[in-house]
Amino acid sequence: MRIGFIGFGNMAQALANGLVYKNAISPEQIYASAKNWDKLCENTMSKGFIPCRNSLELVEHVDMVVIAVKPNLVKEVITPIKEYLVDKIVISVVVNFTFDDYEEILAPNTHHLSTLPNTPVSIGDGIIVCETKSSLTAEEYDSFANLFSQIALIENVDTKNLGIAGTISGCGPAFTSMYIEALSDAAVLHGLPRDISYKLASKMVVGTGNLQLQSNTHPGVMKDEVCSPGGTTIVGVTTLERKGFRSSVIDAIAEIQKK
Structure with missing residues (x-):
């Protein structure tokens, strides 16, 4: 499983660091893209992660794409690559961005799940709250859960309770x-x-x-x-x-x- 983070701020780094800390995957299986190239290189290369010049380059190399940008940037980053996400597992860690919000942006038949992690995932002792409403197949959800349950308690809640x-x-x-x-x-x-x-x-x-x-x-x-x-x-x-x-x-x- 190769994972790509679009946006590599605090939460994305916490997830990446936790996965490596728990030996869930190796550093070279983690790709990341962000607007600030120099800062991205600083946050990735020292840990063995792979920086990508843009999101399209990232998507071409990974199996799972994690959207980890600010809510107001989601449409901007997804629109140019949405056709390339159709055959990927798309996981969101964006605050207050639910399944229905993504359905308005992503291409039809894209498989995606909205989640909310917390920072203790960085040491493998976190929580990832997942929206029950999802378009992942059972096999895709199992791939997600089997991987991330190594660094967090996975808890599924209805959309109305995702925020709280x-x-x-x-x-x-x-x-x-x-x-x-x-x-x-x-x-x-x-x-x-x-x-x-x-x-x-x-x-x-x-x-x-x-x-x-x-x-x-x-x-x-x-x-x-x-x-x-x-x-x-x-x-x-x-x-x-x-x-x-x-x-x-x-x-x-x-x-x-x-x-």
């Missing part, structure tokens, strides 16, 4: 990073070295997430299991409740959904 699912998995890392930083600041305030505080906070987040996934325990139950009567944790929990911790998170998601 992408918000949780895609914006969540920023919120979680803020939480890790806040925990670290508090630890440093009370004398713990910064490097140790980051390590403990980050590992705590990873472990708690894995515990929930593997046990399928309700998060409220997990919280209660740590809160002893009259203990230290319940003091912290009640303080967060008074400060609007959960309502702030809910409000942040609501504001994103308004965009």
Whole structure:
């Protein structure tokens, strides 16, 4: 499987790096094209990826094409090559660009799927939310899933839920990073070295997430299991409740959904 990224910004690089990091494919199986040739070469050649002068050159060499540009550029980059995409697997990682949007741009009978990855795919521990509506054949979807499941949890959702699912998995890392930083600041305030505080906070987040996934325990139950009567944790929990911790998170998601 040779994969070509049209657009090679942060998300495309995260996907490419994750695939190589997990030995899912080798670097020379990854092609990329972008407007800025010098920057493209800088981001590809040092890692063994293959830069292409334009998208047509890229499409000629690959089996799967990943559209990874800004939403306002999708039509511009697809129109000149749409006839060449008919016999390719086309995967989109463009925010808020659904199956129906692509149907208006792509040539008839093009096989495509819209997805929303998050940045932890770069270390093989990400999420890729996929729109259930797709024109991939069963075999093509299996090829996609078998490859990318090596670097991410693959979750399929209806079109109406694609946006909110992408918000949780895609914006969540920023919120979680803020939480890790806040925990670290508090630890440093009370004398713990910064490097140790980051390590403990980050590992705590990873472990708690894995515990929930593997046990399928309700998060409220997990919280209660740590809160002893009259203990230290319940003091912290009640303080967060008074400060609007959960309502702030809910409000942040609501504001994103308004965009």
